[in-house]
Amino acid sequence: MTHIVSSLPGRIRVRDARLRNADRLRGLHEKLAGLDGVLSCESNAKSGSLLLHFAAEQVDLAAFEAQIDALVDAELARPQLVSGRRPLKMRVNRYAKLGMIAGLGSSLALVGMGSKRGHAAAGAVFVACLGVHLSTHRRHILR
CATH class of the missing domain: 3.30.70.100 (Alpha-Beta Plaits)
Structure with a gap:
């Protein structure tokens, strides 16, 4: 451009x-x-x-x-660093991605152990973190 x-x-x-x-x-x-x-x-x-x-x-x-x-x-x-830190949007997205990994891993482990409630709770954490991630990248998704 x-x-x-x-x-x-x-x-x-x-x-x-x-x-x-x-x-x-x-x-x-x-x-x-x-x-x-x-x-x-x-x-x-x-x-x-x-x-x-x-x-x-x-x-x-x-x-x-x-x-x-x-x-x-x-x-x-190039991402701009504020006071040597990444912008808030990038930091929130990083935690959302870590939450998705943890939520998916624990959801799979809990379904293997037969805990339906735990599986559902971990799945809800995954979906919530996925929502944060998708809202962060909403402009790029619908191009």
Whole structure:
């Protein structure tokens, strides 16, 4: 997906709402500033944009834009850590997956032992954790 909102000879503007995160913007700024042919790179966290000035005669514009888009996509796909921790959504999903594994394993063990009530309770835990997991990934499921 292209994040380039303006492209003129010697000047490209990249904008995305997710670039309003200062850490994410700083990381992308460093990557784009290091590209061959880039003369300057200005970032604005309030608007979530980067402005690149480059030597138009030194680069193939189509390849340069594709390279910029690839770097932006890679930076936006990277999970952002908050204070060295994963976002809450990812942590909740991790516990939901662990709950599904534990619920399924104990449900199978309890049915083998002949405990119908235990089997039903462990199955309910599995279904509850599955619901959390599916709600976390609901946007990706129905594409």
